[in-house]
Amino acid sequence: MDPEGEVMALSKMPLSVDHIPSDKRHIYDAEPVLSGRDLRIQWGHVVGLDGVNIDLYKGEVLAVIGDNGAGKSTLIKCLTGAYQPTSGEIYLDGQPVDFKRPQDAREAGIETVYQQLAVIPALDIASNLYLAREERRPGPMGSVLRMLDKKGMAKRAGESVKGLGIQTIQNMNLAVENLSGGQRQAVAVARAAAFGSKVVVLDEPTAALGVKESGMVLNMIKQLRDNGLGVILISHNMPHVWEAADRIHIQRLGGSAGVITPQSHDMGEGVAIMTGAKKLVQDAPA
């Protein structure tokens, strides 16, 4: 198809500089923190990803939207090491990377907040924040007896949570099962923020939350961005996407249907592109 080339070109950069608010344009002068080039995944005859390009910049929230089966999750799993692309390249800070497993991506500074949250209800907040990354006490208590630095971890966990503007969680020794859904989400996001030095990926973070709690989580996402991280937000909730995202990557049928911004297109147009009712290229400036 003729317009395909143009769509690809659009997905490499923001749709048009006119659609990025002037105080944010500098973000896109830098090199992308995370890029995928021509990512393809094929399982036998089933095509999961059909040559997708994606760029994420430091200090932006890039939303990924798409219908069920459009390849949102597949794309994200490629970028975070859960799947390995059949072909294509991934760059982190301009360097090619090859993630064999999620742990590799995590060690490279990419944190993922999974839809099922991955918090342990019976453990307290500090233990959850530091799960599998525990810090030991200094001296022989830590090196010989392998004692955990519980106080230190609780203190730093408190700072992480405060740094995201969460006021409602005070006691880091409280078991996570005592928290509301939004507070649990906050713990998961705080963990990602504490350890994700470059990129945080959030999979449907507001799916199970009420209005007020969704607002809190969206504020946390903006806080992450303002702290200079690259944030990928996967969501089905269009109002949340249009509220929090700087740019919106649209997946359709395993491929990329292009990138828009909340300023360039309204929600209706976004959904139309997502479902194939409209082609992005028809609306694009020449």
Add this chain to the structure above:
Amino acid sequence: MSTSSTDAATQFSGRSQSPVQRIQELLHKYPWVSPLVILLLSFVVFTILNPRFATAGSMGLLIQQTAIVAALAIGQTLIILTAGIDLSVGAITILSMMVMATLAMDGGMPGPLALVIGVGLATLAGMLNGLLVTRVNLPPFIVTLGTLSVFTAIALLYSGGSSIQQSHLPDFINILGKGFSIGGFRLTYGVLLVIVMYAVVGFVLSQTAWGRYVYAVGDDPESARLSGVPSKRVLLQVYTVAGFIYGIAAWALIGRSGAATPNAMPQANLDSITAVVIGGTSLFGGRGRLIGTLIGALIVQSFAFGLSLAGVNQQWRFFATGVLVIVAVSVDQWIRKVK
């Protein structure tokens, strides 16, 4: 007791608590409180029924009788914390004990070497359980139900079903039955060793990263894995460590019973599970404290001992233990409802 977390929970949920809710919260945070109350109550009641219960001599005997089940229950606690169960506790212990004793019998092999082989075999047996659970993905109940029969059969075939008396064994193998008295209170080295085991495993569970992984794997294995906890490795280690503990318990059992006999401790499986459950550890995994298990083991023995001192038919002991198990699990279900 710190109530700060309770207050915090109340604050942000904006509700006030009834006294019943406060008790529920307290038990939720300190699941060993209710067994401790039961233990103290049983002491009071049995002392009233027969004042000899409270003497130093009786207490020493009670503790010696508790020691073996208490030791086995350490391994059982680790496994139940991971939401598993071990029905092969008794079988592994007997197998380890018979191998240890047969090798060392009548100067056949130096005591320490026989001990290392016996404990090593128990460790391998535990590891086999762990491999079947983690690699073949079988439920722990099925795995240990199978190995219960397998290990029992091997122990009986190996020993020919006959006992080995203390007099045929080297001092080193018998040493845990020996001890000393403080006043009328007799302590054996076996009891001291079990106390040390509780201290070490209790420390590991509450103070180290590995301890947290045990709880995390038991509470939510998938979330633990996504968080970066090596779930399968931790599970395999838990079963292996449990096997090692059973091996040490086998050594203590020879000292305690004065012989190695293949039909010792027919109640080992149920008693160890009972101790763990009465001690407040949840059969659903992820919840419980090792100290509760020690209290649970003491409760089981205190009932047996107190009822026999009171001259009551022994069947009432099983009756009472059965009721306690059902009550303990009901309480666990209730306190898990704290939100």
